[in-house]
Amino acid sequence: MKQDLTWGWAFGCVAALAIQAALMVLVAPWFAGWVHRLAGRLVGEPRFPAGGRWQEIWHQFRRPSLYGRQDGLNGVFCALALVLAVLACGLVPVFTLTMPGFPAPGMLLVCTILVAVGVLLDLPQAVQEASAAQQGCAAIVADALLLPVLTPVLLLTGAHDLVAFLGRLHVLSPITEGAPYVLAGVALFLATALARRDEQTASATLSGPDRAMWLLAADCMQMCWVTLAADVAWAGSLAMPGESGAENWLTQCVEGLGLWMFKLLVASFMLAVLRMALLPAGRRARVRLGAIFLLGVLAWQVTSSHVAAPPSEPENHNVEDENTQGYSTEPAPEGEPS
Numbered sequence: 001m002k003q004d005l006t007w008g009w010a011f012g013c014v015a016a017l018a019i020q021a022a023l024m025v026l027v028a029p030w031f032a033g034w035v036h037r038l039a040g041r042l043v044g045e046p047r048f049p050a051g052g053r054w055q056e057i058w059h060q061f062r063r064p065s066l067y068g069r070q071d072g073l074n075g076v077f078c079a080l081a082l083v084l085a086v087l088a089c090g091l092v093p094v095f096t097l098t099m100p101g102f103p104a105p106g107m108l109l110v111c112t113i114l115v116a117v118g119v120l121l122d123l124p125q126a127v128q129e130a131s132a133a134q135q136g137c138a139a140i141v142a143d144a145l146l147l148p149v150l151t152p153v154l155l156l157t158g159a160h161d162l163v164a165f166l167g168r169l170h171v172l173s174p175i176t177e178g179a180p181y182v183l184a185g186v187a188l189f190l191a192t193a194l195a196r197r198d199e200q201t202a203s204a205t206l207s208g209p210d211r212a213m214w215l216l217a218a219d220c221m222q223m224c225w226v227t228l229a230a231d232v233a234w235a236g237s238l239a240m241p242g243e244s245g246a247e248n249w250l251t252q253c254v255e256g257l258g259l260w261m262f263k264l265l266v267a268s269f270m271l272a273v274l275r276m277a278l279l280p281a282g283r284r285a286r287v288r289l290g291a292i293f294l295l296g297v298l299a300w301q302v303t304s305s306h307v308a309a310p311p312s313e314p315e316n317h318n319v320e321d322e323n324t325q326g327y328s329t330e331p332a333p334e335g336e337p338s
Contacts, residue, residue, distance in 0.1 A: 005101035009241060013098040015240075016253070021090035024227065028089075029053040031226075038272040053219070057212045065191030065208030074124045078213040081120035085220035087164035088113045092228050096239035096249070097163045097170075104163035108154050110228065111147060116142035117221045121214060124206055128209060142285035146191060149289045152296030153184045156303055169235040178234075183299035185233025187292045189267070192225035194272045226271075230263040237263070250258060 033053030040047030065075065075256045091105050091113070098104055118142055125135030172178035206214050231238065237259035239252030 005099045008246075009099045010102065012241065012246070012249075013102045015036040016096050017090055020092075020094040020096070021086065023094060024089040024092070024223050025086060025216075025220055027264075028223035029057060029216065031223055031268065032219040035268045035271045035275075038268055039275045041134065042276060053215070057215050059214070060207070060212035061209050063208040065210050073127070075210050077120050078125045078206070078210045081117050081217040082213045082220075084113050084117045084120070085217040085224070088117065088224045089220055091162070092224050093163070093166060093231055093238055093259050094227060095132065095166055095237075096241060096253050099165075099242050100164070102163070104161040106161050106200050107157040107165065110162060110224075111150055111154065114221055114228075115143055115147050117217060118146070119220055119223070124210075124214070126334070128205060129223075133309070137175055138285070142289065145289055146292070150187070150191070150296060152293070152300040153187050155300050156181065156184055166231055166235040166238060167240065170240060171233070172235075174234050174236075180299040181235075182233045183302075185229045185231075187299065188225060188229035188232060189270070190288060190291050190295070192222050192295055193271055226264065226267045230260070230267065234263075246297035256287045 009304055030050050030053065033048065033050035036053070037047040039049055088110060091110050122136050122139040122143060124136075126133055128136065160168070169181055170176060172181070174182050237256050239249055239256045241249045
């Protein structure tokens with residue numbers, strides 16, 4: 001039975017949110033570097049180690065920024081993108097949920113923040129000239145259309161917040177009752193898997209701290225999409241506070257952290273394989289939006305049909321009792337024919 005939200009559990013939830021946000025920000029560049037290195041191994045190209053991503057970010061932070069005529073607002077775009085990306089890292093559960101009654105966002109808010117991060121990352125390229133501006137504007141349109149395309153997935157959450165929604169999925173098996181939500185998780189995964197940006201082109205005009213913030217925000221956004229997709233596909237790995245004592249909750253948090261690492265490892269192999277597909281940016285955006293929409297519609301239809309199924313009518317036992325009276329195994333009373 002779940003406990004009420006007390007001051008102790010409230011401080012525990014705040015500490016868990018801070019740890020999860022810091023963990024995602026720290027792991028995001030390592031994850032991006034590992035995916036980049038793994039993709040290079042698959043195609044036979046030498047790549048930098050996974051830790052080279054953090055080295056590049058720190059190197060860019062120490063360099064001065066160079067601005068052109070159209071680069072006056074690039075610092076503002078990158079700073080806002082990084083702030084929203086770190087905020088999203090604090091809203092997406094990693095290894096534990098929060099107590100019932102603790103403030104929690106909805107799926108729509110989390111997806112809106114992540115889409116806003118993607119749009120802000122496209123703006124430095126969109127304010128340039130010639131073909132670079134066209135590619136940037138096309139990327140903005142593709143990212144802006146992502147939220148309407150995710151409408152079937154958002155309908156699965158209903159009016160519940162993200163924690164209540166994942167808590168409801170916690171007891172469902174991903175093979176039986178939770179199978180439609182696995183499709184929804186795959187749709188969210190494709191949101192980042194097929195949204196790979198050409199960093200050399202998208203951030204070509206950035207330098208110094210602006211480029212460092214752009215890279216870190218892009219890595220945090222990818223980490224949030226991957227973690228959110230993994231949570232929706234399989235919420236059983238998340239710890240449930242309040243159902244037992246604090247010691248059992250901490251044990252579940254450690255187990256959830258290990259399972260999160262395992263899910264990231266699986267996601268990295270899937271991302272590396274998908275990056276081997278050489279598609280133009282326009283066609284990749286169309287395939288991305290179409291696949292997400294179709295998977296979302298399929299998941300929503302399966303779930304809504306399962307929920308809206310009419311209850312089975314109770315069987316009429318009267319006819320059966322009348323038909324089986326002659327086959328009763330009880331002995332007949334004395335004086336009556338059996």
